[in-house]
Amino acid sequence: MEHRGVDAYGYFEREGSLGRVQDEFRGVVAAARERIVEAYGRRLHSAYLYGSVPRGTARPGRSDLDLLLALHHEPSPEDRDTAEVLTQGLDEDFAQIDGVGLLLYGKDTLLSEAERFDLGWFLACLCTPLLGADLAEHLPRYRPDGLLARETNGDLAALLPGWRARAQAASTPQEYRRLSRFFARRLVRTGFTLVMPRWGGWTSDLAESAEVFGLYYPQRAAQMRAAAAVALEPVADPAVLRAYIEDLGPWLADEYTARHGTKTPRPA
Template structure:
């Protein structure tokens, strides 16, 4: 029987925990906690892990470390510069991770009504508390419905032109690999949230997401499985990226809008 990430009442369960962090990643998580506190001091409200590390599925030397920092104020240039230095230092000091991503938001934004079904849901359901008081205590519980689908990934049509510009600016295999990883992840997650209300559950596993999507769109299943594979093992082939932008991406954007509508403008 599939475990669909929901509790007995049909609400999302928080998917990660510090108890799931594998031993290889314990030192980098401990260092992140300490360095975040030192770097931001009184500016910081709370810090969170998300992604494969708190889910316990990270691969040493292959996975990145993903962090969300909630500040008492809206992030400014100094805060972003601090995050860049922090991320670079963690990445350089720990071979277990391949890159560090840090999201910065003011706590008022994270708790705002506008972000209730996007950033608020993300924090409450996909982020694991690392430091400070948990903002999820001030957020509602969530179900896998069409409103959530719309507000999380209902902006693909607006994203695609930016992707085209990034692809046009790229020229090296390493740049293509980075874009492949990013585009592939986004497309698979969007494909999954397209069918999430019908499936009635949640998963962050990309391969599983692609398989679930394929049950509802068998004619696109092979493309989505290939995108899930590319997200884990990105290749420096621009032809793959052009196919995303010329075929799978536009089709997915149109289908998403037809089924769930367009994300509320930010």
């Protein structure tokens, strides 16, 4: 935990690069680049990779491919349908990835004042340019401070009722595994950003995130380490979901609100 993702002045260093993409994933990245251009053409402003693939830590057959696309205009229903076809095709054609995630936004939203310390920060610090002009050039530099903590993950309390409904509706091992991975990832990342300003740095590594959290909340350290393990190896156990939504989640939401406040509401 020596290198904390910030420069000598305390600003975030952009994580990931195309040069870190492992050989096993170069083919799918090249295909994604070609298919994005074919699918969106002049509607596309720019495209980005994020997650384990540009960080060089992806696991063949286990990791997903994560993409963010910025369009010149706000996405239409047709644009979203196109995204679904694009992600499904990549997932089916490349066995080395386990799913494709695609975030789709208009460039004005990504550069908006409302998203300056959420989507804007995400693009500028956690996304690797793949196509087009980099929108990060229009965004400020960022530090691991309380404002960033509030605006990135200060909405956990608002999310928990929806999580409970999704968990109650789940009934198959596949659904339980998918939810356990989703909930665990969000809880670990929220736990990390809770302590991020005190730690003074950034990591996207879930295991390291849990360890950093445990430095400040030793009484919850074992739970967060276990959640980091589930985020990497999801489980089909409803009891794990119940623990997240009835114990760790509510505690974390209360602690987060008390320390950083609540995320600013976004326009509908």
